[in-house]
Amino acid sequence: MTDIKEGPSSQAQPAEAMQQKNYSGYKSFSYLEAGTDFKSYPLSVELNRVNSTRVEVTPQQEARVRQLFQDNLMISLHDHCFVAPQDLSQFLEFRRWGRDFTGYEGLSVSGLDAVFDNLMNGTAMITSRGGWKWDDIVFDLGMRLSDIAHQEMVIHCKTTEDIVNAKKNGQIAFIASIEGAAMIENELDRLDILYGLGVRCLGIAYSEGNQLGGGLKEPRDGGLTSFGRQAVKRMNKLGMAIDVSHSGDQTSLDTIEVSDKPIFITHAGARALWNSNRLKPDDVIRACAEKGGVIGIEAAPHTTLTAKHPQHSIESYMEHFEYCANLVGIDHVAFGPDALFGDHVGLHHALTEALSIGASRGHLEYTEVPFVDSLESPAEAFPNIVRWLVKHGYSDSDIAKVVGGNVMRVLKAAWYR
Template identity: 80%
Template sequence: MQKKRYNGYKSFEYLEPGVDYRPFKLAQELNRVPSRAVEVTPEQEERVKRIFQENLIISLHDHCFVAPENLAEFFEFRRQGRDWTGYEGLSVSGLDCVFDNLMNGTAMITSRSGWKWDDIIYDLGMRLSDIAHQDMVVLATTTEDIVRAKQNGQIAFVVSLEGAAMIENELDRLDILYGLGVRCLGIAYSEGNQLGGGLREPNDGGLTVFGRKAVKRMNKLGIAIDISHSGDRTSLDTIEVSEKPVFITHAGARALWNSNRLKPDEVIKACAEKGGVIGIEAAPHTTITQKNPRHSIDSFMEHFEYCVDLVGIDHVAFGPDVLFGDHVGLHHTLSEALSIAASRGTLEYPRVEWVDGLENPSEAFPNIVRWLVKHGYSDEDIAKVVGGNIMRVLKEVWYR
């Protein structure tokens, strides 16, 4: 893929390790594991390159940080409050824009449970401080920022958060988050909160009265709403209450694999009918299927094609939800903290060490586009699912 204007910058290189912060050995950003590229002909690869050059390439959901190599150090790593962005990997990702979800509930600077207001603000400020010291990745708060980033050989960074537990019962905290650059916010992350039910709750009571007020405030502010981790009832209520389209930024179809982490047809259809978009998820052991129980780009794209058949090409995109480092190992480390086990379901499936073809942000979209080209999708349809559909929603939802 065409490289961005990357000058070799590494996170926090303006500070002195061991003096200004505690250093950790980080995972390798590129070629950490032998994940395979989708095989295409030379002619098809040329078409792939042209698609990247001519169209906006947007990830609806990722975490572009670099994990520590030794995951036993992860909680101490997080308590330092610094995340290393994978600039080298991003420079060859082909991305023009990424909805980056920071560290969300694992920003555990002041607590052991995450999702605290102080932790989220700390996490956000530290990440944006680092981004401000380089010029390849730029904070984006408008659709014009995204277009401009591509024109300038940069990557637009859209600040997103997967759950709203940290606003507690303070509606004006949404305004504060907006003022600090947040442009996409989830209702609940697995566990229920003041707004509504998460996907792990045994009884999802739906959007609360406060949650309804929060949805309306987000509409007024211009914050895109994400229901990826919300319970089914809360998801449907949010779609109904919102005056604007909403995102399912990273999920798949429960019809293909019976996991609460995936969405039932009813929710996917309701999202599309309101004009929204579902981004297909690639985090380990999520978008698997009965046909392809071993997680790979093939099972991932089976979810994509199912959703396209269900609601049409105008309502599907990609939110891979990948990172730089051992994602499977990180899930084991954070299983309890992020309710991962509770959302997986009870069906047995073969575990993988990494998701072949979708291991990290540097390879996800190049392989997605290769797969689409190889399987006969038109340039017009590819342009929609790799960015066009997302931009359409943003022009309706964001203030500008």
């Protein structure tokens, strides 16, 4: 086994796959009997669902891409690695059963060594149509981890050592993450409980404001509340990473200031390129970087658009990456594609209200796409991102930073171990 490095690569890569994972063919909840133990829904295919474009590189460049995957940690800062049902009109009913089906087959070819998986989040509506309830979040987390415990390729990650060992062992580290903290209500100790249950990254607020602070859809953002300040300090003490991707601008700035440790913007882009509340203004991106933090570039449909590329694809996505890298330096940028297995655009249509999709749309004209070309699912996102970086002349050392090294640096500072 090649030694794992967080720096540049140098050796030749003869293998055909990005990196071989120990996938046995396991499908979610196959230890139970579908139709008897739970209601069965036809699910989307995990591979080649649509005709998404592979970034073209020369054979020599492809060999370099494969070597980069072999030698360096590949960490997605934000994804939802579940498989959506084929019939999205049934999605809310499907969610009420509380079973998220992990895309193990798709993950096995993704090249990822670790992924911040954000579970059902606000679509965990087992007991409530509003979502974000404590019981639903705990149900969602426990059910997902029960399934993960019945196979060996994906492991529940709690430490940075788990990430390194996962790569060595042909596995993928699953980092349980939640995008907003509404479910803790005014109970500070619930942060400890979430940590004890294995959550290692938590957002301050989703689009709606909560007890901690303001979300991006609120007409006014009053910033981090007194309780929110206590929560940030508690997360620092626990060793839980903090995310402000969906938080309002002032709440984001306050969180960065109050936190003793660097934080993440796990999935966003630059508002300077596209006028959307879902993206971050320069002052927030700079403040995050100045504190040692990292911004992961977002690829959910119709988010990281630009005036130059108003049709969402890897080109508009990487324009946001390059803007942020030029703004704050290559040490403070990573990738949080926010992809899933299934019709992401159709899902947004089905869940416009629940996911506050309107707040994520920019104020410029754009062309709706059926999928984000070259970034359609977790199976293809990182391979195409690395191909794009190689094709555009990035050095091995810089690529190593943005695909995993920068994230690991923050985790070593933010996590307990």
